[in-house]
Amino acid sequence: xxxxxxxxxxxxxxxxxxxxxxxxxxxxxxxxxxxxxxxxxxxxxxxxxxxxxxxxxxxxxxxxxxxxxxxxxxxxxxxxxxxxxxxxxxxxxxxxxxxxxxxxxxxxxxxxxxxxxxxxxxxxxxxxxxxxxxxxxxxxxxxxxxxxxxxxxxxxxxxxxxxxxxxxxxxxxxxxxxxxxxxxxxxxxxxxxxxxxxxxxxxxxxxxxxxxxxxxxxxxxxxxxxxxxxxxxxxxxxxxxxxxxxxxxxxxxxxxxxxxxxxxxxxxxxxxxxxxxxxxxxxxxxxxxxxxxxxxxxxxxxxxxxxxxxxxxxxxxxxxxxxxxx
Amino acid sequence: xxxxxxxxxxxxxxxxxxxxxxxxxxxxxxxxxxxxxxxxxxxxxxxxxxxxxxxxxxxxxxxxxxxxxxxxxxxxxxxxxxxxxxxxxxxxxxxxxxxxxxxxxxxxxxxxxxxxxxxxxxxxxxxxxxxxxxxxxxxxxxxxxxxxxxxxxxxxxxxxxxxxxxxxxxxxxxxxxxxxxxxxxxxxxxxxxxxxxxxxxxxxxxxxxxxxxxxxxxxxxxxxxxxxxxxxxxxxxxxxxxxxxxxxxxxxxxxxxx
Numbered sequence: 006x007x008x009x010x011x012x013x014x015x016x017x018x019x020x021x022x023x024x025x026x027x028x029x030x031x032x033x034x035x036x037x038x039x040x041x042x043x044x045x046x047x048x049x050x051x052x053x054x055x056x057x058x059x060x061x062x063x064x065x066x067x068x069x070x071x072x073x074x075x076x077x078x079x080x081x082x083x084x085x086x087x088x089x090x091x092x093x094x095x096x097x098x099x100x101x102x103x104x105x106x107x108x109x110x111x112x113x114x115x116x117x118x119x120x121x122x123x124x125x126x127x128x129x130x131x132x133x134x135x136x137x138x139x140x141x142x143x144x145x146x147x148x149x150x151x152x153x154x155x156x157x158x159x160x161x162x163x164x165x166x167x168x169x170x171x172x173x174x175x176x177x178x179x180x181x182x183x184x185x186x187x188x189x190x191x192x193x194x195x196x197x198x199x200x201x202x203x204x205x206x207x208x209x210x211x212x213x214x215x216x217x218x219x220x221x222x223x224x225x226x227x228x229x230x231x232x233x234x235x236x237x238x239x240x241x242x243x244x245x246x247x248x249x250x251x252x253x254x255x256x257x258x259x260x261x262x263x264x265x266x267x268x269x270x271x272x273x274x275x276x277x278x279x280x281x282x283x284x285x286x287x288x289x290x291x292x293x294x295x296x297x298x299x300x301x302x303x304x305x306x307x308x309x310x311x312x313x314x315x316x317x318x319x320x321x322x323x324x325x326x327x328x329x330x331x
Numbered sequence: 332x333x334x335x336x337x338x339x340x341x342x343x344x345x346x347x348x349x350x351x352x353x354x355x356x357x358x359x360x361x362x363x364x365x366x367x368x369x370x371x372x373x374x375x376x377x378x379x380x381x382x383x384x385x386x387x388x389x390x391x392x393x394x395x396x397x398x399x400x401x402x403x404x405x406x407x408x409x410x411x412x413x414x415x416x417x418x419x420x421x422x423x424x425x426x427x428x429x430x431x432x433x434x435x436x437x438x439x440x441x442x443x444x445x446x447x448x449x450x451x452x453x454x455x456x457x458x459x460x461x462x463x464x465x466x467x468x469x470x471x472x473x474x475x476x477x478x479x480x481x482x483x484x485x486x487x488x489x490x491x492x493x494x495x496x497x498x499x500x501x502x503x504x505x506x507x508x509x510x511x512x513x514x515x516x517x518x519x520x521x522x523x524x525x526x527x528x529x530x531x532x533x534x535x536x537x538x539x540x541x542x543x544x545x546x547x548x549x550x551x552x553x554x555x556x557x558x559x560x561x562x563x564x565x566x567x568x569x570x571x572x573x574x575x576x577x578x579x580x581x582x583x584x585x586x587x588x589x
Contacts, residue, residue: 038589077430078589097337097433111428113344115351124347128340128432176432 026089028053028180028211029074033083036069043069045235046083053179056202056212058222060317061232062327067215068108070232071184074213076100088179101129104178104210108185110169112157118168119144119153126175136175143171147201163194170201181205183214187221199224219317231317233325243317250323251315252277254293258286258307271305272296280322287319334441337434341442342449344425349446360454364399364461371395371522372465389553396467397476397548398521400458404451404480405541408488409512411447413504416495419443420586427587436587440579444488451484452477462552470554479551482568483544487512489575496582515541520549540571 027050036044044066051057059067072078073085076096085092087099112121122140127133144150147167152160157168166186173181186202187195202225206212216222222229223243231239231246239246256276265271268279268286275296278289286307290296293312322328349356372392379391419426429439455477462468491507518528519541525533536542547564550556 075431077427097435100431101433103431105431107427107431109424111424111431113348113425113428114423115348120347124344125428125432127343128429128434130336130340130433 026086027051028088029213030086031070031083032085034070034073034080034085035082036066036073036078037081042235044073047230047232047235047237049230049237049240051211051213053211054209055227056206056214056225058213058226058229059215059232060217060219060222060226060229060321061215062217062321062325064234065232066235067232068184071182071213071215075103075105075182101176102179104173104176104181106166106169106173106181106183106186108188108215110165112165112168112172114158115156117154117156118149118160121157121168122172122175125172129176131176139175143174146174146204147171148197161194163190163197166190166194166198167201170198174205178210180211180213183212185215185217187216187218195221219321222317229317231321231324233321233327238324239320246317246320247315249320251319252289253291253315254289255313255315255319256288256290256293256297257309257311257313258288258305259284259309259311260286261308264307265305268305271300271303275299278323282322282328287322289315289319334435334438337438338441338445340434341429341439342445343442344429345443345446346449349450356450356454357457360457361461363403364458367399368392368396368462368465368467371399372467387553387555392465393467393469393553394549395522396462396465397473397552398545400455400462400476400480401483401541401544401548402516402519402521403458404455404484404544405487405515406512407451407454408447408484409491409508411450412444412488412492413495413507414501416443416492417498417501417504420496430587436583437580439587440492440583444485444492444576444579447488447492448481448485451481451488455480468552470552472554472556473552475551476548479544479547479565479568482565482572483540483548486540486544486568486571486575489572489579491575493575493578493582496579496586515539520545540568543567 029049029051031047031049033046033048034044035042035046047066047070059065059070061067069078073080073092074087076087076092076099080092088102090099092099113124116124119140122143123133123136126136126139131139141150141153144153147170149164149168149171152164157165160168170186183202187198190198199221202212206225212225214221214225226243228242229240229246230237239250241249264286268281272279272288276288276290280287280289288296288300297310297312318328372395376391376395385391385394426439430436458480459468459473459476463473494503494507518532519525519536519539521541525536525542528536543564547561547568550561
């Protein structure tokens with residue numbers, strides 16, 4: 006079993022005290038760099054065992070928030086409690102219970118795959134003789150056993166990511182912080198990473214992740230907040246957010262040449278909202294087939310029509326007027 | 332948890348990393364002093380000894396060997412605290428891996444500098460063995476050049492690490508090497524007494540940590556140590572280390588805790 010039984014001596018007291026409180030709690034949390042408020046007074050609570058996501062475009066403040074939770078970036082203002090502890094005072098203790106997968110890999114290219122895990126475990130003060138077995142176990146979990154004695158340098162992006170995940174588990178963390186865990190990976194590699202994270206979640210590890218991929222958020226998160234320009238603009242489960250901020254279905258229209266500036270003549274009464282993007286037009290409606298049929302009858306003939314279900318991308322677009330990935 | 336316990340962990344990383352390259356550095360730490368001593372102590376020394384009288388009838392070999400030891404400590408410290416520090420921040424980012432664990436920026440600084448000190452220590456031991464084999468060590472006090480070399484190394488590596496944690500690019504390292512380290516190497520009493528320098532340069536030479544290190548090493552290997560001047564050199568080197576440590580703690584915090 007990957008997850009060792011938690012030793013009663015170290016965790017019982019802490020757990021008993023924490024069950025009444027959220028695992029992570031932020032109130033009016035602010036991170037400023039000079040004039041810029043990267044995180045602008047946000048509130049959120051995170052419960053043990055949930056998979057919680059920060060969804061937003063680049064520059065929304067996701068990474069700054071993660072770095073504050075990870076106790077590597079001091080809080081500018083507001084309050085933050087992780088395991089009920091204050092990052093400013095108890096950073097060493099908190100970090101000892103976290104597993105961090107940073108946005109940019111920090112693996113050592115010169116060391117072997119296995120050495121990377123062992124030395125990382127030493128940073129937590131874990132005994133070397135325990136770490137050998139632990140490293141083997143973790144490498145098996147991320148399917149890198151065969152590469153154990155290879156250098157990190159020639160590994161593929163997906164393998165490096167998996168190694169970073171394995172490494173972050175070396176201290177048997179209660180919470181994993183994953184900053185854009187699959188950015189830059191090909192679709193197949195992403196699915197392997199998702200599968201491993203899903204297994205961890207089932208084992209009871211609390212996952213906190215940032216992403217600008219709506220499918221990633223939908224796949225992994227029980228609950229998420231949408232961030233834009235340092236603020237939280239919506240909060241809920243992926244399903245709730247779609248129900249609250251979007252329609253059941255979306256009709257995507259594409260035009261090769263010219264297209265009308267104003268769609269109201271064709272869409273009035275048929276759809277609840279129209280979003281005109283540079284490359285396509287989105288019609289929000291609960292019945293996509295009826296809507297596409299209706300505009301066709303009124304004489305609008307786009308070059309392509311696609312009816313699909315609403316996604317978090319649509320929620321984000323509605324809330325901010327912008328796409329997630331620009 | 333005490334800072335020293337935590338500092339041992341990054342030290343372990345740098346030693347693990349060093350294990351991959353130690354053979355190469357071991358060879359060069361033996362070959363380098365041999366080459367220098369053959370060329371300067373033996374080769375050039377023949378001419379110097381014929382035309383000049385160094386104080387107390389000391390041969391040029393005996394004069395230059397302890398100077399080279401101290402200067403080598405300086406150069407090694409420069410190498411180990413410039414690129415590796417910036418790389419651990421910017422390119423290979425090992426410091427960031429450490430910061431995500433219980434380690435703090437101060438532990439990382441301490442651990443990395445302990446590694447540099449260990450490197451200087453090992454190199455100084457080899458150097459001392461070689462110069463002893465060349466017959467350039469007259470006094471058993473010469474053994475103390477090892478800790479002194481470590482101190483010389485730290486008096487450079489700490490301020491250089493401070494700079495490396497501050498700078499954005501590596502271009503300044505070449506400039507530091509060319510305009511600070513190299514002139515010190517040549518003009519801080521390693522190859523000739525600084526009394527031969529023009530007065531203003533001589534005054535500057537007194538301020539360099541290397542001169543204090545060279546002089547102290549030389550007094551030790553020649554068995555010529557005066558307590559008062561010895562303590563003065565030691566105090567000066569310690570002061571440089573203390574200033575360097577304070578600066579490095581500041582720049583490490585500014586760069587890594589954002």
